[in-house]
Amino acid sequence: MQIKRLFDFPKYQLENFPREDALVTKHNGEWVKTSTQSFVDQANAISRGLISLGVQPHDKIAIISSVNRTEWNIVDIGIMQTGAQDVPIYPTISEEDYQYVLNHSESKYIFVSDDEVRDKVMSIKDQVPSLIEVYSFNDIKGCKSWNEVKELGASQEHQEELEKRMAAISEDDLATLIYTSGTTGRPKGVMLSHKNIASNAITSAGRLPLEMGQSKALSFLPVCHIYERMLQYMYTYTGTGIYFAESIETISDNLKEIKPEVMSAVPRLLEKVYDKIIAKGTDLTGIKKKLFFWAVELGLEWEPYGANGWWYEKKLGIAKKLIFSKWQEALGGNLLAIASGSAALQPRLARVFNAAGVPVMEGYGLTETSPVISVNDLREGGFKIGTVGKLLPNTDVQIADDGEIIINGPQRMLGYFKDPEKTAEAIDENGYFHTGDIGEIDSEGFLKITDRKKEMFKTSGGKYIAPQLIENTMKQSRFIEQIMVIGEGEKMPAAFIQPNFEFLEDWAERKGIKFKDKKDLCSQERVKERFQQDIDTFNEKFGKWERIKKFELTPEAWTIEDGHLTPTLKLKRRIIKARYADLYNAIYGDSKI
Known part of the structure; x- marks a missing residue:
C-alpha cells in the first residue's frame, strides 16, 4: 500500500513487517508488548468510540503525557482517523499556557497520562469553555479512563462511518497542531498536514542504517515534540519495534535491557553521557587511566571514512577493543545510530562517539518543517563533522542575502493556526519558510548552521x-x-x-x-x-x-x-x-x- 496519511503507517507495517513488539511499555517491572495487529485494532476502537461521543472532522483533541507510552500512539492514530486533529501538549508548561493552548485550539477532549497532569488540567478546566471531558491513561479515582472510549467503540456500529471519514481525508489535510514552546511570547500553533510529516518520515528513513523489520528503537524524547513523533512514524514504516523508556533517569538501564539499534538524543544528553564517562576515567589509576585518556584523545581526532590513514585506524582498533567496547556495552551494544537534533552538537562529541563505535548522526530542522531539513548519513560520502548533513530529497534550501536559511518542500508547514499575519511573516510570496537560522551550504552539498538570526547581536x-x-x-x-x-x-x-x-x-x-x-x-x-x-x-x-x-x-x-x-x-x-x-x-x- 502507498502511505499518504499518518494513520496509514500502522497498516503499512501490518502488511509488510507485522511485529509482536510494535509498541512496548514497561508496567510493574515487565515489558508489555502490543502487536501491530493490536495497535491497528485498538486505534480503530478509539476512532469508533470518538465518533460515538460525537467527535466531528476538524474537532481538536489534546493529548498530554508525562512519558512516552503505547497509549499515546494508539490515541494519536485513533483521533486522526476520524478526521479530527490532535493537539499534543508538553506536560511541563504552566497552567496558564495549558489554558491558552486549549482555548486557542478549542480542544473538546483531553487524554492525560496521570493524576499530576490531570490536576493541572482540572485547575483551569472552568476557563476552557470548549472542553467536554478528560480521560486518563492511568487509573485515577474520579477521572474517566481512556478504556471507556475503547469500550464505546468495541462494536462495529460506527465502522462504516469510520471508513467513509478515512477515505475523505487527503494527504494535504491538517493532521495535527503543534504549539511551539517558543523562547519569547505566546506559543504558536504550527499546522502540519499528513503529507508534511509522512514525507519527512519516509525520506528520513533513507538516512538510517536500519534493517527493515529487524530493529528496535528506544524512545524517550517527548513525543509531543515533532522530532520524536516523526521518528516514531518512521520506526513504524521501517518495521522497527518501539520501546518506551520508563524515564530519563532509567535510560541507562533500559538501553542494557532492550539493546536497541537506534535512538534519538539531544546534544545536552550526549554532553552529560560524555561527562560521566570522563568522570569515571578520571577515577582510574595507573596504566588504566593512561590507556583511557589515550583512547579519548585518539577519538577526538577522528575523521570519517578512514581519512586519518591506516596507522590511525590501527590504533583506533586497539582503543575500541580495550576502552571503547565498554562504552558500547553501556549503551546496549547494538546501536547503529543515535539521531541527534534540536540544537547544535559539539564537533568533539561527534568525533569521540563515532570513534567509539557509537554512531551519532546530527540533523537539522524545525517544528515548522516537520521537522527534518537535512541529516548526516554514515554511509560513504554522506557524513561531515561540523555540519548537519545533506538535504533530504525534494527539499529546496536557499541562503538569503543576509545568510538566513530559507526552505521549501513537502515538509514545510501549512501555516500558523488562526494567525495569518505571523504565517505571512514566516512564509514569503515564493513559498519559502524563513527559518531564522544563519548558515551556508558547502561545495559538497553539506549544510552548516552558524547561528540564530534573532540571537546574533552587535556590541x-x-x-x-x-x-x-x-x-x-x-x-x-x-x-x-x-x-x-x-x-x-x-x-x-x-x-x-x-x-x-x-x-x-x-x-x-x-x-x-x-x-x-x-x-x-x-x-x-x-x-x-x-x-x-x-x-x-x-x-x-x-x-x-x-x-x-x-x-x-x-x-x-x-x-x-x-x-x-x-x-x-x-x-x-x-x-x-x-x-x-x-x-x-x-x-x-x-x-x-
Whole structure:
C-alpha cells in the first residue's frame, strides 16, 4: 500500500513487517508488548468510540503525557482517523499556557497520562469553555479512563462511518497542531498536514542504517515534540519495534535491557553521557587511566571514512577493543545510530562517539518543517563533522542575502493556526519558510548552521556576536552546565554561567574549599579563578571582539520548570536576562535591560 496519511503507517507495517513488539511499555517491572495487529485494532476502537461521543472532522483533541507510552500512539492514530486533529501538549508548561493552548485550539477532549497532569488540567478546566471531558491513561479515582472510549467503540456500529471519514481525508489535510514552546511570547500553533510529516518520515528513513523489520528503537524524547513523533512514524514504516523508556533517569538501564539499534538524543544528553564517562576515567589509576585518556584523545581526532590513514585506524582498533567496547556495552551494544537534533552538537562529541563505535548522526530542522531539513548519513560520502548533513530529497534550501536559511518542500508547514499575519511573516510570496537560522551550504552539498538570526547581536562598537557558537565552545568545560552570552549594545560580550554543580562541588571538596551552599560556592574567588582559566583557554578560538571579557555565576540550576529553558532545552534568553538583572548590572554597571 502507498502511505499518504499518518494513520496509514500502522497498516503499512501490518502488511509488510507485522511485529509482536510494535509498541512496548514497561508496567510493574515487565515489558508489555502490543502487536501491530493490536495497535491497528485498538486505534480503530478509539476512532469508533470518538465518533460515538460525537467527535466531528476538524474537532481538536489534546493529548498530554508525562512519558512516552503505547497509549499515546494508539490515541494519536485513533483521533486522526476520524478526521479530527490532535493537539499534543508538553506536560511541563504552566497552567496558564495549558489554558491558552486549549482555548486557542478549542480542544473538546483531553487524554492525560496521570493524576499530576490531570490536576493541572482540572485547575483551569472552568476557563476552557470548549472542553467536554478528560480521560486518563492511568487509573485515577474520579477521572474517566481512556478504556471507556475503547469500550464505546468495541462494536462495529460506527465502522462504516469510520471508513467513509478515512477515505475523505487527503494527504494535504491538517493532521495535527503543534504549539511551539517558543523562547519569547505566546506559543504558536504550527499546522502540519499528513503529507508534511509522512514525507519527512519516509525520506528520513533513507538516512538510517536500519534493517527493515529487524530493529528496535528506544524512545524517550517527548513525543509531543515533532522530532520524536516523526521518528516514531518512521520506526513504524521501517518495521522497527518501539520501546518506551520508563524515564530519563532509567535510560541507562533500559538501553542494557532492550539493546536497541537506534535512538534519538539531544546534544545536552550526549554532553552529560560524555561527562560521566570522563568522570569515571578520571577515577582510574595507573596504566588504566593512561590507556583511557589515550583512547579519548585518539577519538577526538577522528575523521570519517578512514581519512586519518591506516596507522590511525590501527590504533583506533586497539582503543575500541580495550576502552571503547565498554562504552558500547553501556549503551546496549547494538546501536547503529543515535539521531541527534534540536540544537547544535559539539564537533568533539561527534568525533569521540563515532570513534567509539557509537554512531551519532546530527540533523537539522524545525517544528515548522516537520521537522527534518537535512541529516548526516554514515554511509560513504554522506557524513561531515561540523555540519548537519545533506538535504533530504525534494527539499529546496536557499541562503538569503543576509545568510538566513530559507526552505521549501513537502515538509514545510501549512501555516500558523488562526494567525495569518505571523504565517505571512514566516512564509514569503515564493513559498519559502524563513527559518531564522544563519548558515551556508558547502561545495559538497553539506549544510552548516552558524547561528540564530534573532540571537546574533552587535556590541556598541558595531561588531557582530554569534552567541551559540561561543556558548557551544565554552560548554566543553566540565565546570560549565549552561552558558548564555550577553552584551547587545554594550562595549563587550560577557556571560551568565550556570555551573555544573555536581562537578564543581566535588572539585571544591578536593581542593579543601569550604562552602555553606551553592550561592556561597559561586561567590568564592578561587572558584571564579578556575572558571576564568577555562574561559581564557576557549577564548583563544575567537577573534578579540568575540571573547568573553567578564562573567557571573548563577547560584541555581537553569530548568524547564523554573522557566529558564524551553521543553526542548533551549535558552529563554529574555527571561534569563531579566532574572539576572543584578548580575547584568554587576558586569556592565547600572544599565536598563
